[in-house]
Amino acid sequence: MRTLPEPLTSPALLLRKTEYGESDLIVTLLSPGCGRLTAVAPAARKSRRRFGGVLEVFTEFEAVLEAGRGMWRLKEASLRDPFARIRESPLRTAYAGVWVELAHDWAEEGSPQEELYGLLRFALFALDRGEPAAEVLHLSFLMRLLELTGHAPALERCVGCRAPAESLPDRELRIDLGRGGICCPRCAQGGLAEPFLLSRGAAKQLLWIGRGPTGRLARLRAAPAALAEGRSFLERFLLRHLDRMPRSFEVLRQLDGGEAGRP
Numbered sequence: 001m002r003t004l005p006e007p008l009t010s011p012a013l014l015l016r017k018t019e020y021g022e023s024d025l026i027v028t029l030l031s032p033g034c035g036r037l038t039a040v041a042p043a044a045r046k047s048r049r050r051f052g053g054v055l056e057v058f059t060e061f062e063a064v065l066e067a068g069r070g071m072w073r074l075k076e077a078s079l080r081d082p083f084a085r086i087r088e089s090p091l092r093t094a095y096a097g098v099w100v101e102l103a104h105d106w107a108e109e110g111s112p113q114e115e116l117y118g119l120l121r122f123a124l125f126a127l128d129r130g131e132p133a134a135e136v137l138h139l140s141f142l143m144r145l146l147e148l149t150g151h152a153p154a155l156e157r158c159v160g161c162r163a164p165a166e167s168l169p170d171r172e173l174r175i176d177l178g179r180g181g182i183c184c185p186r187c188a189q190g191g192l193a194e195p196f197l198l199s200r201g202a203a204k205q206l207l208w209i210g211r212g213p214t215g216r217l218a219r220l221r222a223a224p225a226a227l228a229e230g231r232s233f234l235e236r237f238l239l240r241h242l243d244r245m246p247r248s249f250e251v252l253r254q255l256d257g258g259e260a261g262r263p
C-alpha cells in the first residue's frame with residue numbers, strides 16, 4: 001500500500017499573494033526549514049472563515065501544507081502574529097514591502113533559510129512595535145541581508161591590497177561600488193569603475209548597525225545626516241547586485257524621498 005507523504009507543518013511569513021481561479025489564492029511563503037515556497041490556498045477568497053483572515057502580506061502563521069502536483073496546498077493557517085500596525089501606516093507598509101520583496105528574491109526554494117527568516121521576522125516585529133526607528137531598521141536589514149548572501153560591502157579594508165581603512169590618508173572613504181568596497185589611493189590609480197565617497201562616520205555607523213545583537217539597535221542615537229548618507233550608499237550598493245529594480249523601492253522613495261529607485 002502506498003503511504004501518503006506527511007503534511008509539512010512550519011511557521012511561515014506571507015511574502016506575496018495573488019488571486020487564482022474563481023475563489024483560490026496563490027501564496028508565496030518564507031519558511032525557516034524549506035525557504036521560499038508557493039502554495040495554493042483553496043477557497044481562500046470564497047470564505048474568510050476558511051483561513052480566518054490570516055492570509056495577509058507580512059503576517060506570520062503556522063502553516064500546514066500538503067505536497068500537491070507541482071505546488072503545495074495550504075491546508076491550515078493559524079495566526080502567530082498579524083503585525084497589524086505595519087499596515088496602518090503607508091510608510092511602514094512601504095519599508096516592509098521592500099524587505100519582503102528582497103527576501104522573496106533572495107530566498108532559495110526548498111533549502112533551509114533560517115537566518116533569512118529570523119532577519120525578516122525581527123524586522124517586521126520591530127517595525128510593528130515602532131522601535132527602533134524604521135530608518136535604522138532599514139539599514140540593519142539591508143546590511144545583514146548583504147552579509148547573509150555574501151555581498152557585504154568591504155568597509156574596513158581596501159578591496160585591492162587589504163590595507164585597513166584607518167591607515168588610509170583620505171578624509172572620506174573612496175568606494176568603488178563595482179569592486180564592492182573601499183579602494184585605497186594606490187589601488188584606485190587606474191580609476192574607479194563606479195566611485196562613491198562615504199564619510200568615515202557613516203561607514204562606522206553602518207558597521208555598527210549591521211553587526212552584533214539587534215537588541216542594541218534601539219539604543220542608537222544616530223545623526224539624521226549620517227543615517228541618510230549610509231542609506232544612500234547602501235541602496236546604491238544593493239541595486240548593483242540586483243538584476244532588476246524592485247518595484248517596492250520606488251514606492252518607498254515616493255513616500256520618504258530616499259535614494260531607492262532613483263535611476
Ligand SMILES: [Zn+2]
Binds near residue numbers: 183187
Ligand atoms: Zn589598496
